Amino acid sequence: MSAGVAVRLAGVEKSYGPVRVLNVPDLELLEGQVVGLVGENGAGKSTLMGILAGTVAADAGEVEIRGVRLSDGQPDHAQQLGVAMVSQEFPLVDKLSVAENLFLNRRPAGAGPLFDRRLVERGAEALLRDLGVRIPVHRLVETLQVPQRQMIELAKALGRDPRVLVLDEPTSALGPVESDVVIRVARDKAARGSCVLFVGHRLDEVRRVADRVLVLRNGELVADLTPAEATEVRLIREMVGRELEQQAAEPPPARDPRTVLEVHGLTAEGLGPIDLRAGAGEIVGVAGLMGSGRSRLLRVLMGAQARLAGEVRLRDRPYAPRDTAEAIAAGVGMVPEDRKLQSLLVDAPVRWNLSLAVLPRLARRTLGLLTPRDDRALAGRLVRDFGVRCRTPEQAIGTLSGGNQQRAVFARWFATEPGLLLLDEPTRGIDVGAKAEIYRLVEEAAARGMAVVVVSSELEELMLLCHRIVVMARGRITGELARGDWSKERIMTAAAGTSMAS
Amino acid sequence: MRGTGVESPPQPASAAEPAPAREVRFWRLAEWLAGTPEAGVVAAVVVIVAVLTAVNPSFVSVDNLQTMGRDLGQFGILAVGESFPMLTGGIDLSPGSITAFSGVFAAWLNVNAHVPAPLVIVIVLLVAASIGLVHGLFVTRLDVPPFVITLVTLVTGQGAALAITHGLPIDNIDPLFNGFVITNVLGFPPPTLLFALICVAVWFFLERTYLGRQLYAVGGNREAARLAGIRSNRRIVLAYVVSATSAGVVGMLVLGRLNVGEPGVAVGWELTAIAAAVIGGVSLFGGSGRVVGVAFGAILLEVINNGLIILHVSPYYQQIVLGAVLAIAITLDRLRARRLARRR
Numbered sequence: 001m002s003a004g005v006a007v008r009l010a011g012v013e014k015s016y017g018p019v020r021v022l023n024v025p026d027l028e029l030l031e032g033q034v035v036g037l038v039g040e041n042g043a044g045k046s047t048l049m050g051i052l053a054g055t056v057a058a059d060a061g062e063v064e065i066r067g068v069r070l071s072d073g074q075p076d077h078a079q080q081l082g083v084a085m086v087s088q089e090f091p092l093v094d095k096l097s098v099a100e101n102l103f104l105n106r107r108p109a110g111a112g113p114l115f116d117r118r119l120v121e122r123g124a125e126a127l128l129r130d131l132g133v134r135i136p137v138h139r140l141v142e143t144l145q146v147p148q149r150q151m152i153e154l155a156k157a158l159g160r161d162p163r164v165l166v167l168d169e170p171t172s173a174l175g176p177v178e179s180d181v182v183i184r185v186a187r188d189k190a191a192r193g194s195c196v197l198f199v200g201h202r203l204d205e206v207r208r209v210a211d212r213v214l215v216l217r218n219g220e221l222v223a224d225l226t227p228a229e230a231t232e233v234r235l236i237r238e239m240v241g242r243e244l245e246q247q248a249a250e251p252p253p254a255r256d257p258r259t260v261l262e263v264h265g266l267t268a269e270g271l272g273p274i275d276l277r278a279g280a281g282e283i284v285g286v287a288g289l290m291g292s293g294r295s296r297l298l299r300v301l302m303g304a305q306a307r308l309a310g311e312v313r314l315r316d317r318p319y320a321p322r323d324t325a326e327a328i329a330a331g332v333g334m335v336p337e338d339r340k341l342q343s344l345l346v347d348a349p350v351r352w353n354l355s356l357a358v359l360p361r362l363a364r365r366t367l368g369l370l371t372p373r374d375d376r377a378l379a380g381r382l383v384r385d386f387g388v389r390c391r392t393p394e395q396a397i398g399t400l401s402g403g404n405q406q407r408a409v410f411a412r413w414f415a416t417e418p419g420l421l422l423l424d425e426p427t428r429g430i431d432v433g434a435k436a437e438i439y440r441l442v443e444e445a446a447a448r449g450m451a452v453v454v455v456s457s458e459l460e461e462l463m464l465l466c467h468r469i470v471v472m473a474r475g476r477i478t479g480e481l482a483r484g485d486w487s488k489e490r491i492m493t494a495a496a497g498t499s500m501a502s
Numbered sequence: 503m504r505g506t507g508v509e510s511p512p513q514p515a516s517a518a519e520p521a522p523a524r525e526v527r528f529w530r531l532a533e534w535l536a537g538t539p540e541a542g543v544v545a546a547v548v549v550i551v552a553v554l555t556a557v558n559p560s561f562v563s564v565d566n567l568q569t570m571g572r573d574l575g576q577f578g579i580l581a582v583g584e585s586f587p588m589l590t591g592g593i594d595l596s597p598g599s600i601t602a603f604s605g606v607f608a609a610w611l612n613v614n615a616h617v618p619a620p621l622v623i624v625i626v627l628l629v630a631a632s633i634g635l636v637h638g639l640f641v642t643r644l645d646v647p648p649f650v651i652t653l654v655t656l657v658t659g660q661g662a663a664l665a666i667t668h669g670l671p672i673d674n675i676d677p678l679f680n681g682f683v684i685t686n687v688l689g690f691p692p693p694t695l696l697f698a699l700i701c702v703a704v705w706f707f708l709e710r711t712y713l714g715r716q717l718y719a720v721g722g723n724r725e726a727a728r729l730a731g732i733r734s735n736r737r738i739v740l741a742y743v744v745s746a747t748s749a750g751v752v753g754m755l756v757l758g759r760l761n762v763g764e765p766g767v768a769v770g771w772e773l774t775a776i777a778a779a780v781i782g783g784v785s786l787f788g789g790s791g792r793v794v795g796v797a798f799g800a801i802l803l804e805v806i807n808n809g810l811i812i813l814h815v816s817p818y819y820q821q822i823v824l825g826a827v828l829a830i831a832i833t834l835d836r837l838r839a840r841r842l843a844r845r846r
Binding site: 302304323324325327328329334336341342343344345346347348352355356357359360362363368369370371372412 | 714716719726729730731732733
């Protein structure tokens with residue numbers, strides 16, 4: 001069955017400096033299969049994908065795509081051989097329309113040398129129809145939400161009719177419904193004879209989609225499993241190389257009955273009216289599809305987006321922040337969705353990143369002055385307390401791993417001693433091992449008496465962490481479920497927007 | 503059909519053997535230099551001063567040093583002011599123009615409107631500050647690119663200077679202006695002392711107050727700063743006010759030095775200021791750079807300028823040299839950034 005080999009890697013190695021990040025002596029991927037690839041951050045997944053797509057040049061070994069040797073580090077050669085990759089970043093041109101982006105590097109069938117808008121738009125519509133998504137093709141990409149962009153990326157890759165399709169965490173930015181579309185597309189492609197490499201964080205999804213699951217750890221392929229073998233426990237064990245202890249099934253009960261947050265009829269652009277309550281020590285989950293208004297709700301509560309109407313009370317006082325500074329002063333903190341864009345000063349020292357939200361308070365005793373001693377002491381304490389692994393607090397935070405960066409962001413907000421902590425996708429882009437520690441921090445926040453509102457696309461995460469889950473759809477709350485009362489099915493039903501008796 | 507043998511070979515014990523100590527020391531030095539762009543500028547100043555002194559000892563004569571000191575007062579204060587908008591990720595193209603305008607406006611107030619000199623200084627600085635305020639509001643409220651709105655002032659400022667004077671210098675100004683510039687204090691020209699004072703004040707503000715830290719944060723990541731409770735807009739407005747006000751100060755230093763309100767001065771000085779800031783390690787993308795670097799960037803440019811005169815190099819070549827120094831500085835900056843990025 002040698003005709004069926006889509007990709008062959010032989011003796012492929014890659015090192016950055018003294019660190020060998022990938023070592024694959026021998027690997028074949030077959031046509032007509034979806035191959036799942038999992039591993040912790042830094043396990044070598046991106047490097048492996050980059051080598052297949054030609055964006056990374058291997059130090060040794062060779063790569064064959066359908067029998068043809070891939071010239072090292074030449075993305076256009078890989079593309080010519082039929083490799084297409086959908087990455088987590090979206091190299092889309094913001095100022096062009098959806099249709100123009102889809103036909104950026106090729107012409108629609110039957111088009112002459114001149115740009116034919118009608119033909120392009122028709123071709124784009126057909127591509128999106130195949131995916132089952134409805135996005136007006138004349139819209140500028142910059143006006144679209146992240147999940148819609150993700151779908152356009154996918155459509156763009158599919159438009160090239162690839163023989164080898166590499167999907168790099170294609171669902172990390174998507175809600176359950178859109179994720180299902182991606183999974184269907186992957187299965188579809190394989191059924192039509194292509195080879196699909198599906199790289200994923202969500203293990204259940206990888207198991208569902210894949211015919212074969214590969215596990216990378218420290219640059220080595222450590223397991224090659226059938227879907228039946230690839231149980232969650234097994235996968236995690238292979239990935240982290242040790243058994244991950246099972247999480248406590250129940251978060252500590254919220255013992256403090258005091259209400260911290262009370263929201264009545266809150267509306268903002270694309271949001272509301274919303275009624276919501278969160279008590280001290282309570283972890284309230286917010287589920288919903290992308291674009292359901294989850295992040296928006298948090299941003300409005302944080303004062304980062306204007307509200308139109310409604311009443312919010314925080315610790316029994318009226319709360320209407322005009323900006324984030326007032327929100328922080330009132331005792332609210334937020335860990336935003338996109339760590340790199342919304343949280344970090346990437347090139348600045350860890351110390352600066354830690355003290356960012358408490359600067360005025362840190363300097364209050366000293367009339368606005370920042371004494372190096374106080375600053376260092378704070379950073380040192382937070383690094384220790386939150387287990388941020390770094391050589392020194394003076395090192396740029398961009399050099400840390402995702403999990404450590406997130407710990408630093410949590411430390412930043414804990415330092416402001418908020419009464420209400422808002423978390424937006426707190427474990428996005430964090431490897432399995434580090435997730436457990438983030439969960440521990442969330443529980444710690446509740447144990448310290450904060451009210452925690454956590455938004456997540458991962459239902460398992462919410463079901464693990466929360467005392468209560470509210471579900472949003474189209475800017476409103478469509479369901480509220482107490483612990484023991486919920487199931488994935490009920491949450492999904494509410495997320496789809498059909499009203500339900502809670 | 504999974505015919506590929508994937509086994510897990512034993513883990514190689516990597517990174518166990520210690521690297522040679524010399525290499526470690528080298529990397530530590532390289533790392534420190536990479537994290538301290540100011541070191542290169544200071545070294546360049548030392549080397550160039552040494553070479554020029556060796557070639558022509560009159561380079562370090564008291565007279566020449568005082569001349570350089572007065573020049574430095576002008577370029578240096580502009581550069582330090584300019585670094586504020588640059589730290590926020592913006593740019594200010596107007597300082598040269600505001601310098602020219604402030605000078606003749608001060609002369610006009612003093613001579614034509616008979617306003618006493620101290621009051622003139624206050625008024626001119628307030629006017630300069632409000633020009634900066636307008637820049638800041640355009641940048642933050644209307645989202646006008648800093649390049650564009652300060653370009654407007656670049657053009658109109660020079661125009662206003664010409665309009666006030668009808669193109670002719672204004673003389674008979676209060677001797678206070680000239681006196682301040684030429685009366686040396688313990689051998690030091692007052693503009694130099696003022697420059698030093700401003701450097702210390704700015705260093706203190708940037709490194710030792712929370713507002714200064716917030717300014718860096720806004721330049722490093724405006725959205726992250728905003729979500730961390732920093733009023734980013736106010737910090738940006740402040741940056742433009744500082745830049746414009748320092749240009750106002752320089753305007754009066756120039757007025758004092760020439761002893762006439764001359765509309766055609768300071769053309770292109772904003773570029774020298776930007777060059778000094780960049781050479782001193784201020785990132786064009788915002789968020790990093792320190793006042794030590796900017797000060798030495800200005801000193802470097804002044805030393806080179808003056809050195810070329812001492813060496814009798816035709817003034818026509820000076821701008822080429824300035825351009826070359828800037829090109830070298832930018833290249834080194836990018837190489838440094840790439841090295842930092844690679845270690846990540």
